[in-house]
Each structure stands twice: as C-alpha cells, then as structure tokens.
Amino acid sequence: MTTPTLLKRFAAQVAARPEAVALRHTGTTLTYRELDEWSGRLAAQLAAKGTRPGSLVALAAQRGPAAVAGVLAVLKTGAAYLGLDPAIPVRRQRRMVEETGPGAVLAEPGLDQFPTLDAPRVRLAPLADGPVHDGPEQEPDDDALFHIVYTSGTTGNPKGVRISHRSVRGRLEWMWADHPFPENAVLAVQKSLALVASPWELLGGLLQGVPSVVLSTEELLDPVLFAAAVAEERITHLYLTPHLIDGLLEESARLPGSHQPVLVTSGADSLPVRTVHRFREVWPDATLLNLYGMTETASNVAAYDTAALPADAGRVPVGHAVAGASLSVRDRHGRRLPPGVTGEVWVSGPPLALGYLGGDGEDRFTVDDRGVRHYRTGDRGRHLPDGALEITGRADNQIKVRGYRVELEEIESTLRKAPGVTDAGAYAEGEDGEPRIVACVTAEEEVSTAALRGYLRDRLPDYMLPARLQQVPRLPLGPNGKLHRAGLRTLVADIGPERTAGFTPSDATEAAVAALWEELLGAPPTDADQNFFDAGGHSLLAVRFANRLAKTAGRRVPLRRILAAPTVGAIAALCREAQKEARA
Known part of the structure; x- marks a missing residue:
C-alpha cells in the first residue's frame, strides 16, 4: 500500500471537512477550504513565474496563517523553500539568499529584504480570486529537497542544511503513529518557519484534521499570556523548549482548575530533572516527552517518556531511536562502544539530511566500513542498561542558548571583522541553567563596547549576542596555538565585573529597577537611557525582569510595555504608574 503524500493528506482533509477550522490566530479563523484556495492561488502565481519541481523559493513570513499558506503553496508547485525569519538580521538573511540562489521570492508585505536578487516576486497576502494550482503533475520523490534550514557554523558563517521529503514525512508519520491525536485535539504553532522542527507544527495537526492555534510573539514571550492562551484555546499538544515549559508551568499552576494538555514535548536543549518533577506536580495527567535531534537529522531521532524517570535521576535520558533512525555511541576511531561507556553519538537512517549546502562541513557526515552513512553529532553520550541514550555533554564548543544552537567560533569570526578588532575569543558560563556568552576582543586601541554590540546586532541573531563584551590585552593560547578558553575565563575573572561610568538613581x-538590572545583567546601568538589550539582555531575561518587578511596582508590569521602552528610566516610570493604579 502506497503511503499518501503530504499534499494528498491535505487534499483529503479539505474534501472531508471543508468548513472545519484549520487555523486560529489572534481571534481570526481560517477553514480548510479557505486555506486550500489561498495556497492554491499563491501556487498558481508562483507556477506562472516559473516555479516548478526542483525550484527553490525564498519564503519570508511572520509566524501566522500566511506562513502555513506559503508552505502549502510551495509544496503545490513541487518546489522546496528557504524559510526566512524576519527576526534574523537582514545581513544574515541576505547571505542565505545569496548562497542558495532562490528562483522566486514569496514574502509578506515589507519582508522582501533582497533588492539585488534578480528573481520574480509573489506577494504573500490573502487572495480573493484568481486561478488555483492544486499540485505538481508528479509528486517529488523521497530524496527531493523539502526545505533548507540554516544553523550556526564553526567556520564563522551559518551553514545551510538540505532536508529531504523523506526526512520530513518520516518525522510526521512517527508522531502520528506513536502519539495519535485524540478527539478534540488542538495543536499549538509557535516555531518560526526557519527552524528544522517547524514542519511538525505547520503540518502535523493540519494533515490530520486537527485545528492549529498560531500563538503570537507576545504570548510566547510573556508566560502569563502564554498560559492564558493554552487554557482559553484548550490546547492539547505543545512542542516547546525547556525554558518555555518552565514559564508555562509556573503560570499554569496559578490558574485554578487549569486546563491540562495531553502531550508536551521538550526539545532543542537539555531537559532539567527539576522541570520533569514540576511537570508531574502541575499536570499529573499529561505526557512529557524528552526529544533528541538536530538540524542535520531533520529534527528528532530519539524520544523518552519522562513518566519513567526515577525520582533520584541525575539526568533525563533522550531515550530510544524513533522515525527509523539508528543511534550508536562510538570512540574516536568510529568503533562502537558497549552500554555504559561514553563516546560520540552517531545517527544513521532515513532522518539524515541530504547534506550541507556547498559541502561545507561535510566531514560531519561519514560512511562506516559497512557502507552506512552516519552523522557525527559531536554530542557525548552513552547507552544505559535498558538501551536508552543519555547525553552527557559536547566534544566541541557548541552550546545551546534558549534552544538555539550556537557555535562560539561563529561569534569569534564575526567579531574579528569588526573595525579596530585584531582578534576575538568567546566562552560560555552557566547562569541559572542558561548559558551566558562572554566575548573578548583585542585591539591596538580602545574600542567602544557599544559600537561592537551594534556591529554584532546587525549581523547575528539575538540569541548569539554576548552578555558581556570585554577588551583584553591578549588572548591566552594553548600548547597547540589555539585559543585556551579556560584561560580566557580566568583572565576575565581577574579583570573583575564590568566597569561602568556609574549611575545615580x-x-x-x-x-x-537599577538593582534588578544589575542582578540580571551582571553590571549596573550606565545611565537612565541605556537600552536593556544593548546591555546584553535578551527576551528570557526580560521575562524575568517583568516577573521580579511586581514587588517594586505592586503589580505585574506587562512584558510588552517593558519591551517597548527597555530603559531604566522608562521601566521605573512604568513601575510608578503601576504603583498609582494599585493604590487607586
């Protein structure tokens, strides 16, 4: 029996439930019929401009119904897409477009940032009429390109990973088979279409007749709004990073008689044992899966049901292989290691990506003496007695920040290109379980930290920005002539806390407000107008800021108001306003 293609699955849902809700977003709904017609008209415009099987479309969209319609439109032409997140710096997006050379651009209004790209354009907006394109004459084969996803690279530039239809479909079919949707299921969509895990959220519920709720950025940033959305929308399936789970649990615990989801998965970062225990307290009837995977394996290749976690566990395993993957632990010569022995984790099987764009970093993909192709993850791990895999660390300088992969070498390479900088080094240190990046530069003259931050913000996504930038007289080197990161950490510790010009409240x-600022950022504000994000803050710290300000303000200051005016003076004004309202 032939497995239905993704498009045939969607067509079957449209035929069976044309007026059923496919998507909900900020109070609006879209039925299967409406989504089918919208994506079909977009596909017709793309096809009229030459998009066909084998083509690549640059797809630029915010998280929302347009992103889903855009993905479906590309699939209906038989083409592949490069997902572009508008939150990524424009310079970085342009580099991706330059490297991939898409044959067309499908972008929401205002998101086409590529004036020098000579390619036809299609506007990603609702279409009331026009011809409809239902699908390609011949479906792409399993090895055809589905999408290209960029991830941080050790060479100093982001790496494009080519993901196949086989890999994406395998991930979807595994979840449908092992964790089928119950009646009245509702799936949350919260990932950018530029992420490798996004096809599950964009298509996983849609192709099974399950309505999907696309969460707003504000809801994702603010745990209070997030928990309220989960309860109000009766969301049953959530696919989150550990820090999102933590915030959601704390706020959900405060809601009396709170709605419980059916299935929550944790991925993209290590799941703390304490989070598992808290999950059991808040949502005792829900399932929490710990997933393992990476961009080069089209998302997830292992899963662990945390219901099996012993009370005294030190780590949460990532479990057993899923989606047809095969996992092995090997020594530096590529030889398999027995259970209990730590080595590098290798992955093989259908989930493997087609490879890197341009062959960059292809040494990560290797063929063993049996002719089997593997991906060497760089993760250190071991098989437990029951066969489950446990990840114990990394064999290189890769870290995870808020669920995103970060190669320290890419930060260093970007800093070396900054005006006046002669060399750069970076390391990560722990802070409440969240890595804090410290970057150091050398220069012949004193360089402006503010200028360096501006340079980086223009080139790197916010999760790669250092919390501290420090000029040092030299970078410590090891015996092999390479950067000695432990020595760099000691050097910065000897320098002491960041020096500021001083601030008088x-x-x-x-x-x-200034005291809380210093507690979160590790240094006091320089003046009342310093920007929280320019000082090394990020969205997760802003959430903590909002939560802890409640004591000063007398009530919680909405996160969106802090994000709109992230300076000490403006935040203090918000607190005074809240104090007056609390007294009224």
Whole structure:
C-alpha cells in the first residue's frame, strides 16, 4: 500500500471537512477550504513565474496563517523553500539568499529584504480570486529537497542544511503513529518557519484534521499570556523548549482548575530533572516527552517518556531511536562502544539530511566500513542498561542558548571583522541553567563596547549576542596555538565585573529597577537611557525582569510595555504608574 503524500493528506482533509477550522490566530479563523484556495492561488502565481519541481523559493513570513499558506503553496508547485525569519538580521538573511540562489521570492508585505536578487516576486497576502494550482503533475520523490534550514557554523558563517521529503514525512508519520491525536485535539504553532522542527507544527495537526492555534510573539514571550492562551484555546499538544515549559508551568499552576494538555514535548536543549518533577506536580495527567535531534537529522531521532524517570535521576535520558533512525555511541576511531561507556553519538537512517549546502562541513557526515552513512553529532553520550541514550555533554564548543544552537567560533569570526578588532575569543558560563556568552576582543586601541554590540546586532541573531563584551590585552593560547578558553575565563575573572561610568538613581523606584538590572545583567546601568538589550539582555531575561518587578511596582508590569521602552528610566516610570493604579 502506497503511503499518501503530504499534499494528498491535505487534499483529503479539505474534501472531508471543508468548513472545519484549520487555523486560529489572534481571534481570526481560517477553514480548510479557505486555506486550500489561498495556497492554491499563491501556487498558481508562483507556477506562472516559473516555479516548478526542483525550484527553490525564498519564503519570508511572520509566524501566522500566511506562513502555513506559503508552505502549502510551495509544496503545490513541487518546489522546496528557504524559510526566512524576519527576526534574523537582514545581513544574515541576505547571505542565505545569496548562497542558495532562490528562483522566486514569496514574502509578506515589507519582508522582501533582497533588492539585488534578480528573481520574480509573489506577494504573500490573502487572495480573493484568481486561478488555483492544486499540485505538481508528479509528486517529488523521497530524496527531493523539502526545505533548507540554516544553523550556526564553526567556520564563522551559518551553514545551510538540505532536508529531504523523506526526512520530513518520516518525522510526521512517527508522531502520528506513536502519539495519535485524540478527539478534540488542538495543536499549538509557535516555531518560526526557519527552524528544522517547524514542519511538525505547520503540518502535523493540519494533515490530520486537527485545528492549529498560531500563538503570537507576545504570548510566547510573556508566560502569563502564554498560559492564558493554552487554557482559553484548550490546547492539547505543545512542542516547546525547556525554558518555555518552565514559564508555562509556573503560570499554569496559578490558574485554578487549569486546563491540562495531553502531550508536551521538550526539545532543542537539555531537559532539567527539576522541570520533569514540576511537570508531574502541575499536570499529573499529561505526557512529557524528552526529544533528541538536530538540524542535520531533520529534527528528532530519539524520544523518552519522562513518566519513567526515577525520582533520584541525575539526568533525563533522550531515550530510544524513533522515525527509523539508528543511534550508536562510538570512540574516536568510529568503533562502537558497549552500554555504559561514553563516546560520540552517531545517527544513521532515513532522518539524515541530504547534506550541507556547498559541502561545507561535510566531514560531519561519514560512511562506516559497512557502507552506512552516519552523522557525527559531536554530542557525548552513552547507552544505559535498558538501551536508552543519555547525553552527557559536547566534544566541541557548541552550546545551546534558549534552544538555539550556537557555535562560539561563529561569534569569534564575526567579531574579528569588526573595525579596530585584531582578534576575538568567546566562552560560555552557566547562569541559572542558561548559558551566558562572554566575548573578548583585542585591539591596538580602545574600542567602544557599544559600537561592537551594534556591529554584532546587525549581523547575528539575538540569541548569539554576548552578555558581556570585554577588551583584553591578549588572548591566552594553548600548547597547540589555539585559543585556551579556560584561560580566557580566568583572565576575565581577574579583570573583575564590568566597569561602568556609574549611575545615580533619581528615586527609590529607579534604584530598585537599577538593582534588578544589575542582578540580571551582571553590571549596573550606565545611565537612565541605556537600552536593556544593548546591555546584553535578551527576551528570557526580560521575562524575568517583568516577573521580579511586581514587588517594586505592586503589580505585574506587562512584558510588552517593558519591551517597548527597555530603559531604566522608562521601566521605573512604568513601575510608578503601576504603583498609582494599585493604590487607586
């Protein structure tokens, strides 16, 4: 029996439930019929401009119904897509487009940032009429390109990974088979279409007749709004990073008689044992899966049901292979190691990506003496007695920041190109379980930290920005002539805390805000107008800022208001306003 293709699955849902809700987003709904017609008209425009099987489309969209319609439209032409997240710096997006050379651009209004790209354009917006393109004459084969996903690279530039239809479909079919949707299921969509795991959220519920709720950026950033959306929308299936789970659990615990999801998965970063225990307290009837995978394996290749985690466990295993993958632990010569012995984790099987764009970093993909193709993950791990895999660390300088992969070498390479900088080094240090990146530069003259931050912000996504930038007289080197990161950490520790020009608060409220600022960022503000994000802050720290300000303000200050005016002076003004409202 032939397995239905993704498009045939969608067509079957459209035929069976044309007026059923396919997507919900910020109070609006889209039925299967409406989504089918919209994506079909977009596909017709793309096809009229030469898009066909084998083509690549640059797809630029915010998280929302347009992103789903755009993906379906590309699939209906038989083409592949390069997902572009508008939150990524424009310079970085342009590099991706330059490297991939897409044959067309499908972009929401205002998101086409590629004036020098000579390719036809299609506007990604609702279409009331026009011809409809239902699908390619011949479906792409399993090895055809589905999408290209970029991830941080050790060479100093992001790497494009080519993902096949086989890999994406295998991931979807594994979840459908092992964790089928119950009646009244509702799936949350919260990932950018530029991420390797996004096809599950964009298509996983849609192709099974399950309505999907596309969460807004504000809901994802603010745990209070996130928990409220989960309860109000009766969301049953969530696919989150550990830090999102933590925030959601704490806020859900405060909601009396709170709605419980059916299935929550944790991925993209290590799942803390404490989070598993808290999950059991807040949502005792829900399932929490710990997933393991990476961009080069089209998302997930192992899963572990945390219900089996012993109370005294030190780590949460990533479990057993799924989606047809095969996992092995090997020594530096590629020889298999027995259970209990730590080595590098290798992955083989259908989930493997087609490879890197341009062959960059292809040494990660290797063929063993049996002719089997593997991906060497760089993760250190071991098989437990029951066969489950446990990850114990990394064999290189890769870290995870808020679920995103970060290669320290890419930060260093970017800094070396900054005006006045002669060399650069970086390391990560722990802070409440969240890595904190410290970057150091050498220069012949004193360089402006603010200027360096601006340079990096223009070139790197926010999760790669250092929390601290420090100029040092030299970079410590090891015996092999390479950067000695432990020595760099010691050098910075000897320098001590970041020096500032000093800040004199205008009143007790501003003093309280400044004290919390220093607690979160590790250095006091330089003045009342310093920007929280320019000082090394990021979205997760902003959430903590909002939560801890409640004591000073007398009530919780909405996160969106802090994000709109992220300076000490403006935040203090918000606190004073909240204090007045609380007294009224």
